[in-house]
Amino acid sequence: MATTIAGVEKEKLVGKRLRRREDPRLITGTATYVDDIHLEDMQYAAIVRSPHAAARILSIEIAAAQNSPGVIAVFTGKDTEKVGGVPCGASLPGLRVPHHNVLAVGRVYFVGHPVAVVVAKDRYMAQDAADLVEVNYEPLPAVADPEKALAPGAAPVHPEWPDNVAFTFHQDGGDVDKAFAEADVVVKQRITSQRLIPMAMETRGVVAEWHGADRQLNLYTSTQIPHLVRTLVATMLGLDENRVRVITPEVGGGFGSKLNVYAEEALMGWIAQKIQKPVKWIETRRENFLCTIHGRGHVDYYELAAKRDGTILGIKLKIIQDVGAYHQLLTPAIPTLSVLMMPGIYKTQNIRADIVGAFTNCMPTDAYRGAGRPEATHGIERMVDILADELQIDPAEIRLKNFVANDQFPFHTATGLMYDSGNYAAPLKKALDLVDYGKLRQEQADARKQGKWIGIGISTYGEICAIGPSPATPAGGWESATVKIEPSGKVTIMTGACPHGQGEETTFAQIAADELGISVDDVLVVRGDTSIVQYGIGTFGSRGTAIGGTAVYFALQDLKEKIKKFGAVLLESDDVTFSGGNVVCNKTGQSKSLPEVAASAYRAMKLPPNTEPGLVSTRFWEPPNFTFPFGTHIVVSEIDGQTGEVKIRRYVAVDDCGNRINPLIIDGQVHGGIAQGIGQALWEQAVYDDNGQLLSGELTDYAVPRAHMMPWIESEHTTTPSPVNPLGVKGVGEAGTIGCSPAVVNSVVDALSPLGVRHIDMPLTPEKIWHILSKGA
Amino acid sequence: MxxxxxxxxxxxxxxxxxxxxxxxxxxxxxxxxxxxxxxxxxxxxxxxxxLQKVKELSYIRESGNAIHIGAMTTHYEVETFPVLLRKCPLLAETAAEIGDLQVRNRGTIGGSVAHADPSADYPAALQALEAKLVLIGAQKERTVSAAEFFVDAFTTVLEPGEIVREVIVPAEELGTGTRYEKVVQPASGFAIVGVAVRVRRSAGKISFVRVGITGLSNHSYRATSAEATLAGTTGAAADVQNAAALVAEGIDANSDLHASANYRKHLASVHAARAITTAISRAS
The missing domain is CATH 3.30.43 (Uridine Diphospho-n-acetylenolpyruvylglucosamine Reductase; domain 2)
Incomplete structure (x- = not known):
């Protein structure tokens, strides 16, 4: 679309595949990450961690470490007892929240639990000395499996709660008992969603700098939520929030794992005060495995009631959530998102959900890309396939039958949500066309006759994005933006959303460039420094553009009004239009460019009536609802009948994320999401043994997909704008992950269906499939 | 770290x-x-x-019917060196399966064999090739066969102060067909199982066969009973299956997160059959 103003054609940038403006510094290695921060006289911290999943600390000998070369301090849990506990921001009735000291006091609860910290002149000296700290433990029985933890007689993770129940949650919607009583068929299945390691390429890291005279703490940390870290670390350390400055330089991936407040962030802030010098701690990869939150960790028991024609009448779900040893920031909230999402995009109005959170002697689970929604989507999409198999109905057909219809929006779900907009059949039909579904089924039948194991898996997912309205989130669900038009007409956007790889330095500039009729090169997006950017919430839950971008949009509307006012003064006319970067007098056709108007707004020789100088607007936008993207992923897989190895032959993804600001970035998000979805479906698993030792605790054992392991992704879209925000956008950061795993698993189960296979738990390792094939043959 | x-x-x-x-x-x-x-x-x-600066350890030289490879020769060089591609394609094909490009650019054949990771790729090929390893220390130099060299997991006959100086592989006779088949451990890129095969045919029969196995147990080995079973047959599918079924016979197979002992043995047989079949198809 183009608008012609004063003879200049301004092409719309929203919708264009602009290359990411942040990439040159990233791909040339000139970006600054936490580990690139070097301060005068900076010291290094190394943390001594528990090798036991459960043990009493009998004594800690620190003398040898204290005398080690270069060491300036060694601290243990006794020293840091007054530091506030690591916070849990989520609340549920009856939630049991164990006090989470930054360094263990008396007892350790998981392998990797920080016990002591050594501070030395360099990181080598720090690690050498850390190796000299002698901790005498009395090992205690541990429990690492959530179902075993809930069984009678299990070792108590926290002695004060011997049943290991961290929380329970119940939700009823509609009349589920009636639905099940009236059902022709009920299918049941236990479905697990294994523990995963989020595996950001950049591990966590903190640099803390204390200015004693001002009682000012500067904290550089790799986080998705700098302002929330500021508030919570200030509380933990008893500092004034406005004297804690959190700086988040480049973040090398978060995926939810940096949507948190960690012990080390407060600990480094505390150490910097104690030693009166800056201190740096960079998490090792091993520590990242052990001590950064894990994702998923569900055991789900599903029951689906249906009529013989395939109409779903009701869903019962019992979730056993592996909590780990503590609650991190949002731990108990994550499975409640699964409950919200449990009906998927199907119209059934009868649900019953029960969650039991189980303490285990493991690292806490928390938000990992999708956070509760991949688990729920995996569950419902598997159950719909199981139902289709039971009733011998085609999996595409049974989905079409149960979709919320286009005329039912906004649609109130049994879980209390209001789906904003949708056209669920559109991506399904498009994906079916892309794979030529009818022909594909014929090819599958032919291949089976030749003894080949070909499977077709469909996943029609929905998800909850733009998290979220404040009443639904623990810390406020709005987002903020300040847009400043400088005297030269250049535009600076300060976003509270703190994007960290999602591309908003580009997409926000596209929005601003279109609204103001300028070039993206005239727009700078600033984020990640609490002393520069107004309070914000952060980037997670696919909210950056839908909420943060909308805040930018409204700030721009304010400025456009003000630009018109200043332009009108310059043009000496009451009848002006602002368009294409110029204020134009509708009578004379004379115009003033944005730089001219901006200069006059700051020069302030003549102010419009009731107008202050300057061109700055700050908006905090509270969304009235979540947004609900959706789509269809279809996977064609082939199984090696001799080895059980799964090969993905085709991957078709049709995603509907509402209006599209930058399709190139959307493709990237979809690809990355699918990589993590396939990772869960086929390879990744955080495996703890019965003693709570993490067996897959190195990259040599934890299989993160590499580029060459990925299939070609055929990515398409449909567009159903969201009515929730004026941009009509929904969010796409997690869609790939959410849509993916059931498509992969459904395809493999479909391939093996001649053997009577109905379900296989992830990851679909070749050995697991080989066992199924061996039994079948 | x-x-x-x-x-x-x-x-x-x-x-x-x-x-x-x-x-x-x-x-x-x-x-x-x-x-x-x-x-x-x-x-x-x-x-x-x-050893990075020791130029005298980095070479690939043909001499008579053998090819001598200096210990500091990188996997990438082994993978791409024309003489090896032509006259010892099994070793080049094996090198191409190691890790990723970065690893192949840095890693060396001498370092890899001396480390003797039981899941490394080279040992399968070196067993099948009946390679010789020249070991050198301050006092003496000696030559051992691959079969003697690999003793146990991360254990070789190398004595303190000794390094691998050179690996000697045969320049294949014309008509030899070879193949390296690997099951990749998805996290590490090492071999869950690797099978290296060389075959020659004469008058419609398999006249020569060597099968080297890695990844299955604590050290690589030659599957001699499989070789004996295949030798003298026409190399028909049933012959291949019979031979491949024996590659893991009597082996105490490893078990880990990625593959149990039984599955490893099964994979060894499946991939031995595939490797033998391909090698036969490449033999003329």
Missing amino acids: VPQKFEYAAPDSLKSVLQLLDAGAKPLAGGMSLIPMMKLRLAAPEQLVD
């Missing part, structure tokens, strides 16, 4: 290297295994002697 303190030397002559080794230094070749172990503090050598 920082190592303990160590001394470091990088002389440019083999003689100086051997002197330092004799004095107790640990040799560093490509560093693909040693450096990560040092960073995890699982290894803490007090002195490292880096």
